Amino acid sequence: MKNISETDKLNETIVLLENKQALELRSLKQQFELTYENLKPLNIIKSVFSEMTTSSDIKGNLISNAIGMSTGYLTKKVLLGSTHNPIKRILGTLLQFVITNVVTKHSDNIKL
Known part of the structure; x- marks a missing residue:
């Protein structure tokens, strides 16, 4: 049992x-x-972009970088125009790089 x-x-x-x-x-x-x-790669890309659009720090950095890059480009075009001299072109690119970095790093201190 x-x-x-x-x-x-x-x-x-x-x-x-x-x-x-x-x-x-x-x-x-x-x-x-x-x-x-x-x-899946598409879902990874979607999640990265959704995180970027929800984060205010990233938005601020993107705006600062865009302003810095456009300011550097416009400064180069205004000061040098379209030149064919290779030395002026190199100096213009260097000037654009410097202005872009300064504006991007100090965008909080720059008042519009």
Whole structure:
């Protein structure tokens, strides 16, 4: 009689463990699908852009960089115009680089 009850307990434990294994397998498959979707290149790009648009620090840096680059470019065009002299072109590019960096780094101190 004792063997029957122990056999029943073992069978019940086996069924419970099989159910637990099936549940964990479903959970693992769901997690795999979620991870697979998140690692697709298009989804990675979307998440990066959504983070960029929600962060105010990044927006401020982008605006500062855009202002600095446009100021440097406009300064180069105004001071040198379109020249064919290679020395002036190099100096103009250097001037553009310097002005872009100064404006970008000190955009908070510059008052409009």
